[in-house]
Each structure stands twice: as C-alpha cells, then as structure tokens.
Amino acid sequence: xxxxxxxxxxxxxxxxxxxxxxxxxxxxxxxxxxxxxxxxxxxxxxxxxxxxxxxxxxxxxxxxxxxxxxxxxxxxxxxxxxxxxxxxxxxxxxxxxxxxxxxxxxxxxxxxxxxxxxxxxxxxxxxxxxxxxxxxxxxxxxxxxxxxxxxxxxxxxxxxxxxxxxxxx
Ligand SMILES: CC(C)(COP(=O)(O)OP(=O)(O)OC[C@H]1O[C@@H](n2cnc3c(N)ncnc32)[C@H](O)[C@@H]1OP(=O)(O)O)[C@@H](O)C(=O)NCCC(=O)NCCS
Numbered sequence: 001x002x003x004x005x006x007x008x009x010x011x012x013x014x015x016x017x018x019x020x021x022x023x024x025x026x027x028x029x030x031x032x033x034x035x036x037x038x039x040x041x042x043x044x045x046x047x048x049x050x051x052x053x054x055x056x057x058x059x060x061x062x063x064x065x066x067x068x069x070x071x072x073x074x075x076x077x078x079x080x081x082x083x084x085x086x087x088x089x090x091x092x093x094x095x096x097x098x099x100x101x102x103x104x105x106x107x108x109x110x111x112x113x114x115x116x117x118x119x120x121x122x123x124x125x126x127x128x129x130x131x132x133x134x135x136x137x138x139x140x141x142x143x144x145x146x147x148x149x150x151x152x153x154x155x156x157x158x159x160x161x162x163x164x165x166x167x168x169x
C-alpha cells in the first residue's frame with residue numbers, strides 16, 4: 001500500500017511570497033481597485049517602498065510564470081511597524097485566486113517578518129461587514145478587541161479592531 005507524503009501549504013503552493021518592488025505597483029493598484037479597499041494609489045505605495053518598512057510590503061507571485069501569463073502577482077500585503085507594534089494596512093488577493101491559502105500565506109509571512117524585527121503585537125482595522133477578512137484574521141490568531149464607530153467612509157461603516165500577541169503566537 002502506498003502512502004501519500006503530507007506537505008505543508010507553503011511546500012505545495014504554486015506561488016512564492018517575495019518583497020514588493022516598484023515594478024509590481026501597477027498590478028498592486030489594479031488588485032487594490034478591484035478588491036474595494038480604501039484607496040492608497042500608486043504614489044502612496046511607492047512612498048512606502050522608499051521607507052524603513054519596505055520589508056513589510058510583500059506580493060504573492062506564481063512560481064511558473066510564462067511569457068503570456070495574465071498575472072505576475074496574485075495578491076499583496078502592506079504593513080508598517082512602529083515601536084514594536086505591527087499594523088496591517090492592506091491585504092488583497094485577486095478574485096479568481098481566492099480560497100487557495102494565499103491570503104493566509106501573505107499574512108503569515110508578514111507576521112514572521114515582524115517577529116524577526118522584534119515586534120511584540122500586531123493590530124488592524126477591518127470593516128465590520130467584511131466577514132471574509134475577519135475569518136482570515138481569526139484563522140491566523142487575531143481576536144477582536146474594540147470597535148471604532150463610523151471609522152470608514154464611502155460607505156460609512158464601523159471598524160472592528162483586531163490584535164494578535166506576537167510573543168505567544
Ligand atoms: C480577505 C482575502 C485577502 C482572503 O484571501 P484568500 O487568499 O481568499 O484567503 P485564504 O484562502 O488564505 O483563506 C484563509 C482563511 O480565511 C477564511 N476565509 C477566506 N475566504 C473566506 C470566505 N469567502 N468565507 C469564509 N471564510 C473565508 C477561512 O478561514 C480560510 O481558511 P480555510 O480556507 O481553511 O477555511 C480576500 O478575500 C480578499 O482579497 N478580499 C478583498 C480585500 C479585503 O477585504 N481585504 C481585507 C481588508 S481589511
């Protein structure tokens with residue numbers, strides 16, 4: 001009888017998580033716009049890449065990209081670390097690549113990078129109606145700690161504040 005070898009999600013993934021560069025920004029902005037996130041735009045991502053948090057901007061790229069591949073990037077994450085606290089600003093995966101574990105991979109890698117830098121806690125805000133993103137964050141260990149009323153505009157909505165202790169997770 002043969003037994004299948006169990007592989008971790010990262011081992012069996014067909015994407016790799018790498019640092020974002022300015023060459024990625026057109027696709028990053030395209031994904032941002034298609035995902036309904038609060039708009040940052042090209043210039044804000046570019047500015048972030050010039051600063052000390054550039055190691056916390058990551059993209060998921062297909063491992064085998066042919067010359068005619070439709071997409072070079074399937075998702076991205078943007079975070080910032082200040083005084084030992086990580087703040088997750090944006091994470092998004094192209095619609096047709098969702099539910100394959102890429103969002104969790106991006107989040108896991110940025111949390112690893114934050115721990116490597118000595119961060120002890122991670123925080124984020126998420127729209128109260130965005131149950132999909134909240135499910136991703138909960139799966140990665142975050143828990144809701146507060147609500148910020150009317151935090152978002154267009155449309156107006158409360159934010160759920162979520163946090164994760166990076167020392168115990
Ligand atoms: C949130 C988002 C990044 C998740 O990306 P993803 O690659 O599909 O997520 P994953 O496949 O890694 O899912 C990880 C876990 O999240 C949860 N999850 C993801 N999508 C879900 C869905 N549609 N319904 C319920 N739970 C979901 C599940 O717990 C899932 O684990 P499982 O597949 O083992 O059940 C993606 O849906 C997205 O880009 N949404 C639009 C942008 C956005 O809202 N970003 C967050 C802003 S705060």
